[in-house]
Amino acid sequence: xxxxxxxxxxxxxxxxxxxxxxxxxxxxxxxxxxxxxxxxxxxxxxxxxxxxxxxxxxxxxxxxxxxxxxxxxxxxxxxxxxxxxxxxxxxxxxxxxxxxxxxxxxx
Amino acid sequence: xxxxxxxxxxxxxxxxxxxxxxxxxxxxxxxxxxxxxxxxxxxxxxxxxxxxxxxxxxxxxxxxxxxxxxxxxxxxxxxxxxxxxxxxxxxxxxxxxxxxxxxxxxxxxxxxxxxxxxxxx
Numbered sequence: 001x002x003x004x005x006x007x008x009x010x011x012x013x014x015x016x017x018x019x020x021x022x023x024x025x026x027x028x029x030x031x032x033x034x035x036x037x038x039x040x041x042x043x044x045x046x047x048x049x050x051x052x053x054x055x056x057x058x059x060x061x062x063x064x065x066x067x068x069x070x071x072x073x074x075x076x077x078x079x080x081x082x083x084x085x086x087x088x089x090x091x092x093x094x095x096x097x098x099x100x101x102x103x104x105x106x107x
Numbered sequence: 108x109x110x111x112x113x114x115x116x117x118x119x120x121x122x123x124x125x126x127x128x129x130x131x132x133x134x135x136x137x138x139x140x141x142x143x144x145x146x147x148x149x150x151x152x153x154x155x156x157x158x159x160x161x162x163x164x165x166x167x168x169x170x171x172x173x174x175x176x177x178x179x180x181x182x183x184x185x186x187x188x189x190x191x192x193x194x195x196x197x198x199x200x201x202x203x204x205x206x207x208x209x210x211x212x213x214x215x216x217x218x219x220x221x222x223x224x225x226x227x228x
Contacts, residue, residue: 034214
């Protein structure tokens with residue numbers, strides 16, 4: 001069964017960098033995923049598609065501060081030079097499955 | 108501009124029905140799979156249903172099978188979700204999303220702003 005696992009929360013300081021993780025369940029380590037951002041009281045926003053080889057394709061208007069990488073079954077979203085508007089929930093997704101989301105707090 | 112706009116949400120009593128609509132613009136609607144995704148208050152995102160380009164392939168999350176029907180009208184660039192026998196646990200914001208299918212990759216890359224469904228007596 002395909003499952004995506006995310007840590008419930010993360011925090012980092014304004015101007016710093018943070019790396020969020022999404023882990024694919026056993027047998028699914030080759031799958032590409034998408035990262036989505038949901039700011040408070042807003043709908044989701046597509047950030048990027050991230051493949052198992054680490055290549056990623058970002059959505060329109062997504063800043064260069066957002067990048068993706070992969071290692072085995074792990075898919076990462078790195079946000080550098082954190083800004084206050086980056087405080088949001090971040091979801092990974094593939095096929096009909098979503099991770100539980102990571103709530104990012106910018107300190 | 109690529110855009111999805113949902114409508115049709117509202118307050119309905121348990122056991123009632125609602126029909127959600129999603130109008131697409133800025134892309135060739137008929138060439139994409141489409142999905143409905145919901146988010147209950149304070150909860151994460153949950154995929155509800157999706158439909159293939161010509162409407163012949165349809166899939167549902169177990170909790171809505173037999174109660175919800177997804178459909179589309181490519182001539183009107185529109186996606187629909189007919190929701191019957193509604194329950195309190197169907198209360199959520201419902202989002203329309205475009206699916207990207209590339210070989211074995213399948214992910215969502217465009218989202219609407221959502222429409223709110225409240226099921227309560």
